[in-house]
Amino acid sequence: MSFKILSKKQLSENVFQMDVMAPLVARSRKAGQFVIVSVDQDAGERIPLTIAAADAENGSIRLIFQRVGKATTQMADLAEGESLGYVAGPLGQPTHIKKFGTVVCVGGGIGNAPLLPIATALKEAGNTIISIIGARTKELLILEDEFRAISDELIVVSDDGSCGRKALVTEPLKEICSRDPKPDCAIAIGPAVMMKFCCDTTKEFNVPTQVSLNTIMVDGTGMCGGCRVEVGGQTKFVCVDGPEFDGHQVNFDQMMRRMSAYKELEQKALEQYQKHQCKIGLDQTA
Amino acid sequence: MLKELLEKQNAGTLKAKDRYEIPAQDMPAQDGTERRENMNEVALGYTETQARLEAMRCLQCRNAPCMEGCPVRIRIREFVTAIANGSFEEALAIIKENSLLPAVCGRVCPQEVQCQETCTVGKKFKDPEKSVSIGRLERYVADRFGKQGETPKVAPPTGKKVAIIGSGPGGIVVAADVRRAGHDVTVFEAFHKPGGVMIYGIPEFRLPKSIVQEEIDVLEKMGVKITCNFIVGRTRTIEQLMTEDGFDAVYVGVGAGLPKFMNIDGEQLVGVYSANEYLTRANLMKAYQFGKGSDTPIAVSKNVAVLGGGNVAMDAARMAVRLGAENVYLVYRRSEKEMPARIEEVHHAKEEGVQFRTLQNPQRILGDEKGNVVGAECLKYELGEPDDSGRRRPVPIKGSEFVIDVDTVIVAIGNGANPLIQQTTPGLEFNKWGNIVVDEKCKTSLQGVYAGGDIVLGAATVILAMGQGRIAAAAINQYLKD
Ligand SMILES: Cc1cc2nc3c(=O)[nH]c(=O)nc-3n(C[C@H](O)[C@H](O)[C@H](O)COP(=O)(O)OP(=O)(O)OC[C@H]3O[C@@H](n4cnc5c(N)ncnc54)[C@H](O)[C@@H]3O)c2cc1C
Ligand SMILES: Cc1cc2nc3c(=O)[nH]c(=O)nc-3n(C[C@H](O)[C@H](O)[C@H](O)COP(=O)(O)OP(=O)(O)OC[C@H]3O[C@@H](n4cnc5c(N)ncnc54)[C@H](O)[C@@H]3O)c2cc1C
Ligand code: SF4
Ligand code: SF4
Ligand code: FES
Numbered sequence: 001m002s003f004k005i006l007s008k009k010q011l012s013e014n015v016f017q018m019d020v021m022a023p024l025v026a027r028s029r030k031a032g033q034f035v036i037v038s039v040d041q042d043a044g045e046r047i048p049l050t051i052a053a054a055d056a057e058n059g060s061i062r063l064i065f066q067r068v069g070k071a072t073t074q075m076a077d078l079a080e081g082e083s084l085g086y087v088a089g090p091l092g093q094p095t096h097i098k099k100f101g102t103v104v105c106v107g108g109g110i111g112n113a114p115l116l117p118i119a120t121a122l123k124e125a126g127n128t129i130i131s132i133i134g135a136r137t138k139e140l141l142i143l144e145d146e147f148r149a150i151s152d153e154l155i156v157v158s159d160d161g162s163c164g165r166k167a168l169v170t171e172p173l174k175e176i177c178s179r180d181p182k183p184d185c186a187i188a189i190g191p192a193v194m195m196k197f198c199c200d201t202t203k204e205f206n207v208p209t210q211v212s213l214n215t216i217m218v219d220g221t222g223m224c225g226g227c228r229v230e231v232g233g234q235t236k237f238v239c240v241d242g243p244e245f246d247g248h249q250v251n252f253d254q255m256m257r258r259m260s261a262y263k264e265l266e267q268k269a270l271e272q273y274q275k276h277q278c279k280i281g282l283d284q285t286a
Numbered sequence: 287m288l289k290e291l292l293e294k295q296n297a298g299t300l301k302a303k304d305r306y307e308i309p310a311q312d313m314p315a316q317d318g319t320e321r322r323e324n325m326n327e328v329a330l331g332y333t334e335t336q337a338r339l340e341a342m343r344c345l346q347c348r349n350a351p352c353m354e355g356c357p358v359r360i361r362i363r364e365f366v367t368a369i370a371n372g373s374f375e376e377a378l379a380i381i382k383e384n385s386l387l388p389a390v391c392g393r394v395c396p397q398e399v400q401c402q403e404t405c406t407v408g409k410k411f412k413d414p415e416k417s418v419s420i421g422r423l424e425r426y427v428a429d430r431f432g433k434q435g436e437t438p439k440v441a442p443p444t445g446k447k448v449a450i451i452g453s454g455p456g457g458i459v460v461a462a463d464v465r466r467a468g469h470d471v472t473v474f475e476a477f478h479k480p481g482g483v484m485i486y487g488i489p490e491f492r493l494p495k496s497i498v499q500e501e502i503d504v505l506e507k508m509g510v511k512i513t514c515n516f517i518v519g520r521t522r523t524i525e526q527l528m529t530e531d532g533f534d535a536v537y538v539g540v541g542a543g544l545p546k547f548m549n550i551d552g553e554q555l556v557g558v559y560s561a562n563e564y565l566t567r568a569n570l571m572k573a574y575q576f577g578k579g580s581d582t583p584i585a586v587s588k589n590v591a592v593l594g595g596g597n598v599a600m601d602a603a604r605m606a607v608r609l610g611a612e613n614v615y616l617v618y619r620r621s622e623k624e625m626p627a628r629i630e631e632v633h634h635a636k637e638e639g640v641q642f643r644t645l646q647n648p649q650r651i652l653g654d655e656k657g658n659v660v661g662a663e664c665l666k667y668e669l670g671e672p673d674d675s676g677r678r679r680p681v682p683i684k685g686s687e688f689v690i691d692v693d694t695v696i697v698a699i700g701n702g703a704n705p706l707i708q709q710t711t712p713g714l715e716f717n718k719w720g721n722i723v724v725d726e727k728c729k730t731s732l733q734g735v736y737a738g739g740d741i742v743l744g745a746a747t748v749i750l751a752m753g754q755g756r757i758a759a760a761a762i763n764q765y766l767k768d
Binding site: 024025028038041042043045046085086087088089090091218219221222223224225226228229230235240251254257258260261262265266269 | 476477478479514515516517520521522543544545547549553554555556557559560562563566567571572582583584586656657704705706
C-alpha cells in the first residue's frame with residue numbers, strides 16, 4: 001500500500017497541510033479521530049496526527065501539522081507525489097456529536113486543525129457555534145476562512161495584536177461564559193497550557209468543557225501505556241479512552257511534565273537531521 | 287567421547303548407566319561482561335558433537351513422559367534419537383509434524399516447566415535443569431537445517447477467504463495451515479512489522495529478529511498476504527471483514543497487550559514505563575540505535591528498578607543493562623523460587639549484573655519538583671501461607687520501608703486483554719477478564735470466528751499460542767469444507 005501525498009500546502013511559517021492517500025482510513029474515520037504516521041517504513045518515529053478532513057470517495061485524508069521536531073520536519077520536507085512510510089488508523093474514540101445548543105469552540109495555534117472537523121460536525125448537528133481562534137501572531141493563524149464559514153460568531157485573537165484582538169483566548173472565552181444564557185458547553189484544543197487555562201476559566205462558570213489531549217504515543221492501540229494521563233484521579237490511555245476528555249478532570253500539570261520527557265533527545269534528533277540535510281544540500285550545489 | 291559412546295551403541299552395550307554419566311552439555315554463550323555492551327544473541331547454540339552427546343543422554347523411555355509435558359506433543363524421543371544417530375534432517379521433520387516454529391520454541395519455551403520437567407533423566411537427578419536439553423536440541427536442528435526446507439506446498443485455490451488478525455506466533459501458524467489447504471489468506475497487523483511479541487517484545491539478544499522474519503518470508507512465499515498498519519476494530523471491524531469484504535472465516539490472535547500498572551503513587555512521573563513501552567521503543571523502534579538510524583528516544587538511565595519476576599521483567603532488566611544503566615535492580619515481592627521467568631533467563635540476567643532484590647515491593651514512586659523519578663519507596667516482605675496459585679503468599683513487614691535511588695522504573699507485572707475487539711465486535715463472548723471464550727476447537731460464539739493465544743489464555747507462551755493456532759486452523763479448514 002502506498003500512502004501517496006496528493007497535495008501539499010504551507011498554511012503558515014511552520015504549518016503544513018497534506019492530502020494523503022489512505023482509502024481505508026478515509027472510509028472509516030469520524031470527527032475527532034487520529035492516525036499514526038511515520039515517514040520511514042521501518043525505523044521512523046511514529047507520530048499521531050488528527051485527521052482534519054477526509055474524502056471517502058477519492059480515498060484521501062487531510063493532515064495539518066506543525067513543524068516542531070525531527071519527524072514533522074522530515075514530513076514537511078516531503079514533496080507532492082512522494083509517499084509517507086505508513087498511515088495507521090483511524091484511532092481513538094470519535095467525538096460525541098449531538099445537539100447541545102450553543103457550543104464555544106476554542107482553538108489555539110495548530111489546535112485549530114483538529115478543532116475544525118469537530119466544529120463542522122457540531123454545526124451540522126444543529127448547534128450554534130461560537131469560535132475563538134488564536135495564534136501568537138498573524139502569520140501563524142490558520143484556517144480563519146474555514147472557521148468563518150461554519151461559525152455563527154467568530155473571534156480571532158493574537159498575542160501581539162497583529163490580527164484580531166490582542167488577547168489570549170481565555171479573555172473572550174470568559175466574556176462568552178458570562179453571557180446570559182451561558183453557552184451549553186465548550187471545546188478547547190491547543191497547547192496543553194492553553195487547554196489548562198481554558199478549563200480553569202470555564203470551570204468558574206460551570207460550563208462543561210471537552211479537551212483533546214496530545215500526549216506522546218507509541219502504538220496508539222492501548223498496548224504501551226505511554227500516553228497515560230490522570231483523569232478524575234484515574235489512569236486513562238489517551239489513544240483508546242480519548243483523545244477527548246472532560247477538561248475539568250484532567251491533571252494538566254502532570255501531563256505537561258510527561259510531554260517534555262524527551263526534550264533533549266528530540267532536540268538532538270532534529271539537529272542531526274538538519275545537519276544531514278545541509279550536507280545533502282551542499283552535494284547538490286557542488 | 288562421542289566416538290566411544292557410538293561404538294558402544296552400535297555394539298548394543300550402551301546402558302542407562304553410561305548415559306547418566308554423560309555430562310549435561312552446557313550451552314556456549316557470549317561472555318557476561320561482553321554482552322552487556324551488545325544486542326547480539328546471548329546463547330550461541332550447540333556444536334554438532336555437543337548436540338549428539340546431549341542427545342545420547344536420552345534413555346529412550348518407552349512411555350516418553352517428556353511428550354506429555356510438551357503442549358504440542360512433539361515426538362521428542364524419536365527426534366532426540368535421530369539426533370543421537372546423526373540424522374538431523376529426519377529430526378527436524380519429526381519436530382515439524384507438530385511445531386512450525388522450532389527455532390523460536392527451542393529458544394523461548396519455558397522447558398523446565400514443560401517437556402524437561404517430566405523428563406526421566408531430570409527426575410533421576412531431581413533437577414529439571416539436568417534433564418535432556420530438549421529445547422536446545424530443537425534449536426540445533428532448526429538453526430542448522432531449518433533454512434534449507436522447501437516452501438510448503440499449497441493446495442489448489444478453494445475460493446474461500448480467511449482473515450487472520452494479529453501476526454504473533456498463533457496467527458503465523460494459522461496462516462500457514464489454512465493457506466496449505468488452498469484458502470486465500472490475509473494477515474492483518476496493527477503494527478508496521480509482523481511477528482507480534484516475538485518482534486516488539488522479546489529482545490534481539492534472546493530471539494534474533496531474522497529468525498522471525500524468515501518465518502514471515504515463508505508465509506509470503508506460500509502466497510499469504512500480510513497487511514500491516516491495519517487495526518481491526520478501527521480500520522475495519524470483524525463484521526465488515528465478513529459481511530462486506532468477503533472473508534468466510536476469521537482467526538483472532540491479537541495477544542494480550544494492555545499493560546498493568548501497580549496503581550501506586552508516582553506512576554505518572556517521567557521515567558516510569560510499562561515494560562511494553564520500554565521494550566517496544568527498544569526493539570521494534572530500535573531506540574538502541576538512537577542517533578544512528580533511529581529517532582526513537584528512550585530514557586537515558588543510571589539506576590533502574592524493574593518491577594516483576596517473569597520473562598518480561600528479565601527482558602526489560604537485561605535491555606536496561608544494554609542501554610547503559612549502571613545499576614539495574616529487579617524488584618520482586620516473592621522469593622527467587624517463585625519467579626515465573628525461565629531459569630535460563632534468570633541465570634543470564636545475573637551474569638549480566640542485574641541485581642535481584644527479592645521479597646521487596648515498592649509502595650510509592652518518588653519524584654522531584656520537575657516530575658522526574660528520583661526513587662522508589664519499598665517495603666520488605668516475607669512468605670506466608672500458599673495462595674490459590676499454590677505459591678506462598680508474600681506478606682509485607684510493617685515498618686520496613688526503605689528507599690532505593692533510581693531514575694527509571696519499569697513496571698513488568700503482566701498484561702491484561704486489550705478491549706478494542708470487545709468494544710467493536712457485538713455478539714463475541716468474553717469472560718470477566720476480557721478474554722475471548724472459545725470451545726475445545728477454538729471456536730468463538732460467532733459463526734466462522736475462531737480465536738487463540740494470549741487473547742484467549744491470558745498472558746501465556748509462544749508454544750501455547752502455536753498449539754491453539756494449529757487447533758483453530760484445523761477447525762477452520764473443516765468449517766470451510768462443510
Ligand atoms: C491524538 C493526537 C493528535 C495530534 N494531532 C496533531 C495534529 O493534527 N497536528 C499537529 O501538528 N500535531 C498533532 N499532534 C502532536 C504531534 O503528534 C507532535 O507534534 C509530533 O509527534 C511531534 O514530532 P516531532 O518528531 O516532529 O517532534 P519532537 O521533537 O519529537 O517533539 C516535539 C514535541 O512534540 C511532542 N511529541 C513528541 N513525540 C510525540 C509522539 N510520539 N506523540 C505525540 N506527541 C509527541 C512532545 O510534546 C515534544 O516535546 C497530535 C498528538 C496527539 C496525541
Ligand atoms: C517481553 C516478553 C517476553 C516473553 N517471553 C516469553 C518466553 O520467553 N517464552 C514464551 O513462551 N513466551 C514468552 N512471552 C509470551 C509470548 O510472547 C506470548 O504468549 C505470545 O507471543 C502470544 O502469541 P499470540 O499469537 O497470542 O500473539 P502476540 O504475539 O501477542 O501478537 C499479537 C499481534 O496482534 C496484533 N494486534 C493486536 N490487536 C490488533 C488489532 N486490533 N488488529 C490487528 N492486529 C492487532 C499485535 O500488534 C501483535 O502483533 C513473552 C512476552 C513478552 C511481552
Ligand atoms: S515445543 Fe517447547 S515444550 Fe515442546 S518439546 Fe519443544 S521446547 Fe519442549
Ligand atoms: S523423558 Fe527424557 S529421557 Fe525419556 S525419552 Fe523423553 S527426553 Fe528421553
Ligand atoms: S500510545 Fe501506547 S497505549 Fe496509548
